[in-house]
Amino acid sequence: MAGYTDAPTRVFAKQYGCGITVTEMVSAQSLVQGNWQAKELLTTFEDGPVAVQLFGHNPDHFAQSAKMECLKKFDVIDVNMGCPVKKIVSNGDGSALLDDVERAKKIVLAIKNNTDKVVSVKMRLGRTDSTGAVDFAKAMVDAGADYLTVHGRTATQMYSGVADKVAIIRVATAVSVPVFANGDVKCKEDFDYYCQNGCHGVAIGRGALGRPYVFAKLQNKDYQFDLMKTMVTHLEQLCQITQERVAVNEMKKHVAFYMKGVYCGKKLVVNAMSAQTKEEMLAYIYDWFNDNGTHSFSRT
């Protein structure tokens, strides 16, 4: 998720049993143009399979990106065909591709022709309705997609309403490749439902923010979660990736998610918002746990 699933977030996801992590979306055009900010998004700390997600509309940019040295460490190249944000769609990127199946196919083919890596597509059910979801999914598979991740909403829905489980399963049972169901998955019941009805697994976005242990919960695995240690590590790792000022600002969003639902957590969220440096942010975190105790936040 752009702005959220940075390398530390993904490290924690893996530690709690997530099978494959995906980078924030990275512009294929920016990679080709050598943009350093795009390359920063390619930082990985996690072990095991990682997918890099590219967005764009020009098959040639995808073809060139697929061959780049900086993508060598990734196991999967995933194409974003779901982003509904106006500035992305107006460029013909993201979910705009759902209405341009020929271009979408060319993009998948362009990657396939330039890499031996697994290629996947992240799609929504359609731009305005879900009637074309199965045909679109089949077209992506015909073009060479090795698996699909299907967010059970249309692009015009953005994030409103609930994910359409039946429509996701319709796609999963119509194509010959694995399908990961996505949208509002938070509990084991959803996970089991999808797995028992033709999906290969699930993809979790918002449900993992501040709660990386969701992956253990879904798989009935024992886990321990040390909130303070997680936040401190998250900040330290962000500082390794980017400038301190940027890392501290990024961390503010994460603190809000980590503290969501924690008794008296708002105080830390408010303090963290005013932090300018790593030291200040760390001091706020340590102070809060000093005042509130660490023991109650080591959940098992």
Ligand SMILES: Cc1cc2nc3c(=O)[nH]c(=O)nc-3n(C[C@H](O)[C@H](O)[C@H](O)COP(=O)(O)O)c2cc1C
């Ligand atoms: C802030 C934000 C950023 C997102 N960025 C991306 C992205 O870069 N690539 C992508 O495939 N999906 C992105 N998504 C969509 C999520 O991956 C996911 O499809 C959607 O949130 C539904 O799943 P969830 O309920 O598990 O979050 C983003 C969603 C949000 C809220």
